[in-house]
Amino acid sequence: xxxxxxxxxxxxxxxxxxxxxxxxxxxxxxxxxxxxxxxxxxxxxxxxxxxxxxxxxxxxxxxxxxxxxxxxxxxxxxxxxxxxxxxxxxxxxxxxxxxxxxxxxxxxxxxxxxxxxxxxxxxxxxxxxxxxxxxxxxxxxxxxxxxxxxxxxxxxxxxxxxxxxxxxxxxxxxxxxxxxxxxxxxxxxx
Numbered sequence: 001x002x003x004x005x006x007x008x009x010x011x012x013x014x015x016x017x018x019x020x021x022x023x024x025x026x027x028x029x030x031x032x033x034x035x036x037x038x039x040x041x042x043x044x045x046x047x048x049x050x051x052x053x054x055x056x057x058x059x060x061x062x063x064x065x066x067x068x069x070x071x072x073x074x075x076x077x078x079x080x081x082x083x084x085x086x087x088x089x090x091x092x093x094x095x096x097x098x099x100x101x102x103x104x105x106x107x108x109x110x111x112x113x114x115x116x117x118x119x120x121x122x123x124x125x126x127x128x129x130x131x132x133x134x135x136x137x138x139x140x141x142x143x144x145x146x147x148x149x150x151x152x153x154x155x156x157x158x159x160x161x162x163x164x165x166x167x168x169x170x171x172x173x174x175x176x177x178x179x180x181x182x183x184x185x186x187x188x189x190x
Contacts, residue, residue: 003029003033006029007039009022009023010026014043093148096149096156100160
């Protein structure tokens with residue numbers, strides 16, 4: 001057997017989970033391999049010494065001290081990386097919203113956007129190039145931002161389509177209401 005397998009058998013021996021066949025293999029290998037035999041003896045001596053140590057009772061205030069430190073660690077705090085991710089997520093959300101408004105909603109209304117999303121991206125890239133020296137992990141953040149944008153896009157399209165259906169329904173109802181009033185001979189648009 002290899003020494004690595006014998007090391008596993010040694011641990012099983014000290015845990016008390018070794019079979020007779022495995023014990024025989026361990027003893028035979030230790031007779032042939034002085035390194036494994038030495039490791040076995042060192043572990044055996046260390047465990048014996050630990051078992052002969054007296055038991056020590058923990059101090060009475062130990063539990064209270066541990067609970068106090070756990071409660072103190074539960075306070076909410078943000079590190080720089082989390083703040084940067086939140087800011088980049090917010091900027092991504094703003095850009096994504098502008099993109100949806102500029103290329104979906106405004107064209108439906110027949111209005112052309114004043115600033116294209118492409119020029120907005122060029123400004124963002126210029127800013128990123130200037131800040132890049134201080135941020136080594138910028139590609140990681142941009143990857144997270146793109147993932148966040150994809151998730152938002154899925155959720156936002158469902159939300160947008162529900163709102164568009166609602167506006168279309170309300171518009172159709174108002175159109176029918178105005179036509180009904182017009183057909184009856186009176187129009188009251190207050």
